[in-house]
Amino acid sequence: MRGSQSERRLLPAIALAAGLGAALLALAPAADLPPISEEGHRSLREHPPGPEPDPGPPAGFTGYPDAPQVSVVSRREALSHYPCADCHAHMPANPERRKLSAPHPGLLDHGEGRFWCLECHDADRRNELATLAGDTVSFDRADQVCGQCHGDTHRDWTFGAHGKRVEKWQGERRVYSCAHCHNPHDPAVRPRAPEGPPGIRAGLEPMPDKGRKHPPVYPWQPVDEESGHE
Numbered sequence: 001m002r003g004s005q006s007e008r009r010l011l012p013a014i015a016l017a018a019g020l021g022a023a024l025l026a027l028a029p030a031a032d033l034p035p036i037s038e039e040g041h042r043s044l045r046e047h048p049p050g051p052e053p054d055p056g057p058p059a060g061f062t063g064y065p066d067a068p069q070v071s072v073v074s075r076r077e078a079l080s081h082y083p084c085a086d087c088h089a090h091m092p093a094n095p096e097r098r099k100l101s102a103p104h105p106g107l108l109d110h111g112e113g114r115f116w117c118l119e120c121h122d123a124d125r126r127n128e129l130a131t132l133a134g135d136t137v138s139f140d141r142a143d144q145v146c147g148q149c150h151g152d153t154h155r156d157w158t159f160g161a162h163g164k165r166v167e168k169w170q171g172e173r174r175v176y177s178c179a180h181c182h183n184p185h186d187p188a189v190r191p192r193a194p195e196g197p198p199g200i201r202a203g204l205e206p207m208p209d210k211g212r213k214h215p216p217v218y219p220w221q222p223v224d225e226e227s228g229h230e
């Protein structure tokens with residue numbers, strides 16, 4: 001038996017819909033559509049993609065799911081100019097990019113001029129770092145500033161594949177901050193020439209075989225008479 005009863009009842013409906021569709025297509029204005037090529041395709045160039053959607057302000061970092069607990073060794077006591085507010089509380093922030101004089105004369109050799117001091121340092125609360133979204137970050141958690149642009153490295157560091165763990169081999173992990181190893185103002189690790197092998201003391205000879213029998217390590221073990229070993 002070919003075609004059930006319900007199928008047969010559907011057929012006229014489908015035919016009607018197809019006819020309607022064709023009629024609508026014929027009515028639609030075809031003027032602004034490019035001509036169909038011989039292969040039956042319209043050129044893609046005639047349909048440029050629309051503008052990129054605005055991503056909006058960056059979202060704050062909330063950590064990785066399933067990441068192990070990490071505590072970071074403090075940095076603040078290692079800083080020679082801290083607290084910054086000792087001087088900056090008496091100075092208005094100057095956002096102009098410029099070559100600084102004392103006490104911060106060094107050039108910023110990071111990011112090839114694509115950003116400046118106030119991308120990482122909070123302009124108003126000078127004792128703190130800042131994220132690009134304007135959130136305050138302690139000098140002890142510089143990793144949260146670095147991780148905005150070095151996400152892969154930051155994830156590796158969080159899970160223990162980059163950087164150094166310094167104590168607590170079980171349970172909570174205690175690790176060095178990015179700034180323990182990288183100068184944030186000039187962070188690249190320069191390649192170093194490999195060292196030569198350690199020198200060997202001259203005149204060392206193999207130990208002479210004195211044919212001595214080794215006593216058993218444990219008194220209850222029998223000694224092999226041939227080799228002297230247990």
Ligand code: HEC
Nearest residue numbers: 081082083084086087093094095100101102103117118121
């Ligand atoms: C001994 C005083 C002193 C201390 C301490 C100090 N600064 Fe400054 N800082 C200055 C002076 C002076 C300038 C302006 C230099 C210039 O214009 O050439 C400056 C400029 C800056 C600027 C450039 C932007 C601006 O507002 O002028 C930044 C960023 C900055 N300091 C960050 C810091 C941070 C971060 C600390 C703490 C870790 C710190 N400073 C500690 C004196 C100080």
Ligand code: HEC
Nearest residue numbers: 075078079080081082104108116117119120139142179184
């Ligand atoms: C990429 C982010 C970043 C940028 C850009 C940046 N800093 Fe820093 N800066 C840091 C971090 C992180 C520290 C903390 C360093 C540490 O723990 O040793 C720091 C430390 C400092 C200190 C304290 C150093 C000390 O030993 O006392 C000063 C002063 C300072 N920055 C000034 C500046 C100035 C001026 C600029 C612009 C010319 C600048 N920073 C640009 C991230 C940045």
Ligand code: HEC
Nearest residue numbers: 110111112114115142145146148149178182184187188189
């Ligand atoms: C605003 C974005 C931004 C922030 C924040 C930032 N970096 Fe960078 N960093 C860059 C860019 C851009 C470069 C240059 C990369 C390049 O040219 O390939 C760079 C280069 C580096 C390099 C050298 C990489 C190489 O292959 O030579 C290191 C290391 C580094 N950053 C570490 C840090 C550390 C540590 C921090 C936090 C204190 C930090 N960065 C914060 C953008 C950033």
Ligand code: HEC
Nearest residue numbers: 143146147150153154157162163164176177178180181189
């Ligand atoms: C224990 C020291 C140490 C710590 C902590 C550390 N790094 Fe590194 N990092 C290095 C060394 C060493 C290299 C160079 C590796 C190489 O050349 O293969 C490096 C390389 C890099 C590079 C260059 C690209 C790459 O992966 O080779 C970036 C970017 C970087 N680190 C960012 C960071 C950030 C961000 C943090 C903190 C979240 C961090 N590092 C913490 C020692 C460290």
